[in-house]
Amino acid sequence: MANRWETVIGLETHVQLRTVSKMFCGCSAAFGAPPNTNVCPVCLGLPGALPVPNELALKLAVRAALGLGCTVHPRSLFARKNYFYPDLPKGYQISQFEQPLATAGSLSYLSPDQGIATATIVRLHVEEDAGKSLHDRFPKQTAIDLNRCGVPLIEIVTGPDFRSPHEARAYLLTLKQVLEYAAISECDMEKGSLRVDANVSVRRAGETALGTKTEVKNINSFAFVEKALTVERDRQIAVLEAGGTVAQQTMLYDSKTNSVRPQRSKEESHDYRYFPDPDLPPLMLSEEFVAEQQTQLPELPAKKRERFVEKYGLSVTDAAVLTAERAVADYYETVVHAGSGADAKLAANWVMTEVLADAKDHGERLRVQPGALAGLISLVRGGTLSHQAAKRVFSEMAEHGGEPRNVAEALGLTQVADTGVVAGWVSEVLGAHPTEVERYRKGETKLLQFFVGQVMKVSRGKADPKLAQRVLEERARSLGDLK
Numbered sequence: 001m002a003n004r005w006e007t008v009i010g011l012e013t014h015v016q017l018r019t020v021s022k023m024f025c026g027c028s029a030a031f032g033a034p035p036n037t038n039v040c041p042v043c044l045g046l047p048g049a050l051p052v053p054n055e056l057a058l059k060l061a062v063r064a065a066l067g068l069g070c071t072v073h074p075r076s077l078f079a080r081k082n083y084f085y086p087d088l089p090k091g092y093q094i095s096q097f098e099q100p101l102a103t104a105g106s107l108s109y110l111s112p113d114q115g116i117a118t119a120t121i122v123r124l125h126v127e128e129d130a131g132k133s134l135h136d137r138f139p140k141q142t143a144i145d146l147n148r149c150g151v152p153l154i155e156i157v158t159g160p161d162f163r164s165p166h167e168a169r170a171y172l173l174t175l176k177q178v179l180e181y182a183a184i185s186e187c188d189m190e191k192g193s194l195r196v197d198a199n200v201s202v203r204r205a206g207e208t209a210l211g212t213k214t215e216v217k218n219i220n221s222f223a224f225v226e227k228a229l230t231v232e233r234d235r236q237i238a239v240l241e242a243g244g245t246v247a248q249q250t251m252l253y254d255s256k257t258n259s260v261r262p263q264r265s266k267e268e269s270h271d272y273r274y275f276p277d278p279d280l281p282p283l284m285l286s287e288e289f290v291a292e293q294q295t296q297l298p299e300l301p302a303k304k305r306e307r308f309v310e311k312y313g314l315s316v317t318d319a320a321v322l323t324a325e326r327a328v329a330d331y332y333e334t335v336v337h338a339g340s341g342a343d344a345k346l347a348a349n350w351v352m353t354e355v356l357a358d359a360k361d362h363g364e365r366l367r368v369q370p371g372a373l374a375g376l377i378s379l380v381r382g383g384t385l386s387h388q389a390a391k392r393v394f395s396e397m398a399e400h401g402g403e404p405r406n407v408a409e410a411l412g413l414t415q416v417a418d419t420g421v422v423a424g425w426v427s428e429v430l431g432a433h434p435t436e437v438e439r440y441r442k443g444e445t446k447l448l449q450f451f452v453g454q455v456m457k458v459s460r461g462k463a464d465p466k467l468a469q470r471v472l473e474e475r476a477r478s479l480g481d482l483k
């Protein structure tokens with residue numbers, strides 16, 4: 001049923017900027033303070049109080065815009081978005097409407113459906129947050145916390161570019177990476193520092209006109225993005241298949257029941273009566289200011305991914321895993337460049353498996369020093385340690401630190417690559433297994449692996465298995481049998 005329909009999704013993402021103070025006053029923007037303690041006449045909207053824009057917020061907003069390839073406009077306007085709600089004491093929110101800070105950007109991301117895809121960023125503007133209505137504090141009553149009033153936000157609006165819920169999620173994760181790399185926001189959906197609203201519509205496959213869209217709100221965790229959009233898409237398809245029409249309305253997602261319900265009409269505002277805020281002059285940004293923000297941007301994930309593919313010969317998928325977080329990408333490169341340099345592909349495998357697994361179990365900490373990992377990798381390459389033994393050394397270093405060679409020796413894991421010693425073990429094994437030697441001599445050559453296994457056993461895992469095999473092969477060749 002679903003494949004006769006095409007899904008069209010656009011996202012509006014609200015991101016709290018990582019500032020110390022609020023957008024237009026000096027109040028703390030910190031999360032989690034006791035209710036209604038971070039407030040002042042400006043963010044409470046008391047008569048006569050005047051807003052002053054936060055310079056750091058503007059810097060972060062411009063960096064976000066540049067990171068997303070937007071055109072930053074030298075002149076933009078703050079406007080009042082008027083609506084009545086208990087958590088909005090001023091009766092309006094300062095936002096940008098007709099002349100936003102930035103427009104016409106793009107973000108390339110790895111789509112699960114079509115590989116590298118590009119989302120268009122229609123606009124990026126600056127605004128202030130509203131307070132919070134708390135419905136679960138007191139029975140049958142709503143409490144208001146105005147601490148969040150005036151916290152700086154940017155809103156990032158895409159075109160109707162996504163064709164499936166999981167594509168929308170992939171974009172969102174990439175957006176989060178960019179904002180985290182550039183230290184623009186904490187992007188924590190659970191704390192509300194990243195919030196997403198989605199415009200969803202469906203149309204019959206092959207149609208070019210867009211269907212009627214609904215707006216899905218209240219998606220408050222990454223885990224729910226795909227679920228909420230899938231539920232709404234399926235609801236619309238069911239309505240249309242039954243011969244009905246989709247009403248243009250706002251739908252609220254309920255994660256407990258995994259369902260959507262229309263927002264009550266009295267919660268909706270149809271006309272915001274936008275007009276330029278008379279208390280704030282047009283926002284004028286000099287070329288120097290914008291250029292300065294460009295220099296503050298680090299290498300962003302997409303660039304880094306491309307460079308990893310080119311420079312280290314990694315696959316796009318591996319490079320994407322390694323560049324998902326800046327700390328991991330930096331760690332990987334330090335391993336590659338440490339000491340005499342680790343093999344780039346081997347290092348990538350180690351980071352993607354042992355290192356990330358260990359980090360996952362230990363609060364995302366990268367516990368083994370990059371230099372120690374580089375040393376460990378070269379011990380494996382040089383034949384001193386088997387891969388299995390190296391994994392044990394890695395765990396030991398993660399728990400207690402230490403240098404790889406010392407740790408391996410302390411654990412008795414160093415491989416013996418001395419031909420004389422290995423030859424001694426080979427003789428011991430052959431002497432102990434006369435029946436197998438006889439069968440080998442009669443042509444059962446696959447028994448060679450059995451002998452290698454026995455050498456490993458006799459040496460308690462210390463023999464270099466490749467060397468053991470070579471010694472056994474030589475012994476068979478020179479004698480015509482294994483005596």
Ligand SMILES: [Zn+2]
Nearest residue numbers: 025027040043
């Ligand atoms: Zn304030």
